[in-house]
Amino acid sequence: MPVEAPQPIILIVDDLPENLAVLSELLQPYYDVRAATSGQKALRVAHIEPYPDLILLDVMMPEMNGYQVFEQLRADPITHDIPVIFVTAMDSKEAELHGLNTGAVDYITKPIILPIVLARVHTQLELKQARQHLVNQNAWLEAEVARRMMENELIQEVSIRALAHLAEIRDSETGYHILRTQGYVEQLAVGLQKNPDYTDALTNSYIKLLTRSAPLHDIGKVGIPDAILRKPGPLTPQEWDIMKTHAQLGSDAIEFAERDTVESVEFLSLAKEIARWHHEKWNGSGYPDGLIGDATPISARIMALADVFDALISPRVYKLPMPYEHARDIILKGRGTHFDPDVVDIFISKFDVFCEIADRYRDSHSDCEP
Structure with missing residues (x-):
């Protein structure tokens, strides 16, 4: 029997339990969902292996807002490459532009439309998978290039020794x-x-x-x-x-x-x-x-x-x-x-x-x- 691939892990972060409940109910049929009610908890959960594949992050939270959480995620090598979607009631174009400029992959405004959230999550996970595939492919290509260069160097070395031996x-x-x-x-x-x-x-x-x-x-x-x-x-x-x-x-x-x-x-x-x-x-x-x-x-x-x-x-x-x-x-x-x-x-x-x-x-x- 083939082993099924594990479900992608989604971390949702919001200080309001009702918002977490709505998003969890939407995403759980398709993904492994984790939840955090504050920025500090989110940072701790993000460090639990296996690490999240995507984070839905509320912007307006007490003590530590979403931008501050995002800054710490990016500063940490473990969480640096996890894609983040901001989810916020701040629906101005300036707020959206600021969120995207910080490095978020998407920006969803409240009240959320469930099918749109699901579609955007699916899109970002596919993009992450494609990026990882490219990273793996590049790593393989670099290893193959290094192997062939080493092989060519060995051929050069042997050829030089063979020619020099003619004189010897x-x-x-x-x-x-x-x-x-x-x-x-x-x-x-x-x-x-x-x-x-x-x-x-x-x-x-x-x-x-x-x-x-x-x-x-x-x-x-x-x-x-x-x-x-x-x-x-x-x-x-x-x-x-x-x-x-x-x-x-x-x-x-x-x-x-x-x-x-x-x-x-x-x-x-x-x-x-x-x-x-x-x-x-x-x-x-x-x-x-x-x-x-x-x-x-x-x-x-x-x-x-x-x-x-x-x-x-x-x-x-x-x-x-x-x-x-x-x-x-x-x-x-x-x-x-x-x-x-x-x-x-x-x-x-x-x-x-x-x-x-x-x-x-x-x-x-x-x-x-x-």
Whole structure:
């Protein structure tokens, strides 16, 4: 057997018992009726669960009039959204307009006409039900949008990791390099966010996308021959020229992917910046474009320091890992030449955090202690 829906609850408020009797007799065949003979009692009854679906409120009552009761109903989060119909002997247009302007959903003048009262109550309950349906529908839609956004973010994350892994399996770097550099990038960006010069650019959403995009910084290495990429010794000048092309190769690959999108994808734009310019230097001696100072986007300036620090402290086929303090000194020495001074200052202030990140995601195959 299906469970019948409970009857809507109507609270009627009037200081005259005969008026309550008339309204109760009218409404009880259709609704669950509660009654109160004063404003104070009405406020107490309105807080009894289940709460009223509609209140019929007399205006002219002793001690606390209907407007005062209505004001307290609206001030209370529990009763704020309960629709109220004023029922009053004040039949002037000014009084009706005042009642509606306060926020009541309707205004009925005495002497009441019973069929009209019943029709207006029915209408307001239907409107309340429609409003609640919209609220529920909006809540469902918001939850669905949030679920799909989370799903899209997960797909982005997995796709980025898969692409970055293409570079990893051909280079001596590991998946831990991705986790470390992501951690460094996030720390640097959050630190710079407090600098008034970067507050507008480094929003929370930007930092989230920047951190997510960071693993693609070396995606261009998939285009570098193994003989150069995995060479255990120093590169010749000709080999080094080929190695340096990975920055543009990565940028071009991401740009090619962007062409297939209908709209601009912000994380791809950031990934392209990082891939192309994370080897630029503050003094213009970097590659591939020799950009000077803040001509290099802040995303790439942050990535530049994160990448170099991790390269210094990590083992490679051609070198042992460097102690953290030595790596710190090298980066500090490069302040204003290799690296953006502001980025270096954040690195120095958070050096202990960088060390913690490096320890947490240390390469498992390394036998060398930093």
